[in-house]
Amino acid sequence: xxxxxxxxxxxxxxxxxxxxxxxxxxxxxxxxxxxxxxxxxxxxxxxxxxxxxxxxxxxxxxxxxxxxxxxxxxxxxxxxxxxxxxxxxxxxxxxxxxxxxxxxxxxxxxxxxxxxxxxxxxxxxxxxxxxxxxxxxxxxxxxxxxxxxxxxxxxxxxxxxxxxxxxxxxxxxxxxxxxxxxxxxxxxxxxxxxx
Numbered sequence: 001x002x003x004x005x006x007x008x009x010x011x012x013x014x015x016x017x018x019x020x021x022x023x024x025x026x027x028x029x030x031x032x033x034x035x036x037x038x039x040x041x042x043x044x045x046x047x048x049x050x051x052x053x054x055x056x057x058x059x060x061x062x063x064x065x066x067x068x069x070x071x072x073x074x075x076x077x078x079x080x081x082x083x084x085x086x087x088x089x090x091x092x093x094x095x096x097x098x099x100x101x102x103x104x105x106x107x108x109x110x111x112x113x114x115x116x117x118x119x120x121x122x123x124x125x126x127x128x129x130x131x132x133x134x135x136x137x138x139x140x141x142x143x144x145x146x147x148x149x150x151x152x153x154x155x156x157x158x159x160x161x162x163x164x165x166x167x168x169x170x171x172x173x174x175x176x177x178x179x180x181x182x183x184x185x186x187x188x189x190x191x192x193x194x195x
Contacts, residue, residue, distance in 0.1 A: 066110065
């Protein structure tokens with residue numbers, strides 16, 4: 001396996017991709033290796049990616065359902081829980097957290113996301129592919145709503161095509177990877193056989 005680039009370098013590359021595609025890229029630099037950034041659509045209805053870096057180690061990627069209120073300046077509960085998981089990971093060590101979503105439409109309620117005319121977003125798959133490539137490990141956690149529009153199978157197919165073995169923290173009763181916000185923090189990620 002080829003060593004992944006540092007989270008900081010990957011973040012800079014992702015930001016450049018966002019600018020090249022005409023998207024809103026916001027970054028706040030914290031220290032030499034630390035930055036917090038987000039790529040959103042110019043209209044603000046879609047968040048393609050959000051990240052934070054703190055060292056030169058690679059990203060921990062998390063593939064969740066859809067973005068809520070977090071931005072390059074604002075935390076939300078899912079972001080806080082994901083960052084804590086990435087920072088306290090025993091092995092491997094991660095240099096940042098990169099969140100991407102099966103659906104890019106920003107909503108705090110999955111019902112609102114599902115009611116959107118275009119919950120995925122026209123650029124989401126391009127950013128998902130870039131996020132998969134930038135992540136050293138990916139934890140899937142889209143929860144029970146992940147099967148909307150067959151998106152769960154599309155996400156697994158993207159990872160299979162890239163030779164990625166994703167991880168999960170748990171499975172829902174319906175067979176979807178459990179969302180990290182609703183799970184005990186003590187759970188450790190385990191490989192997920194997606195075929």
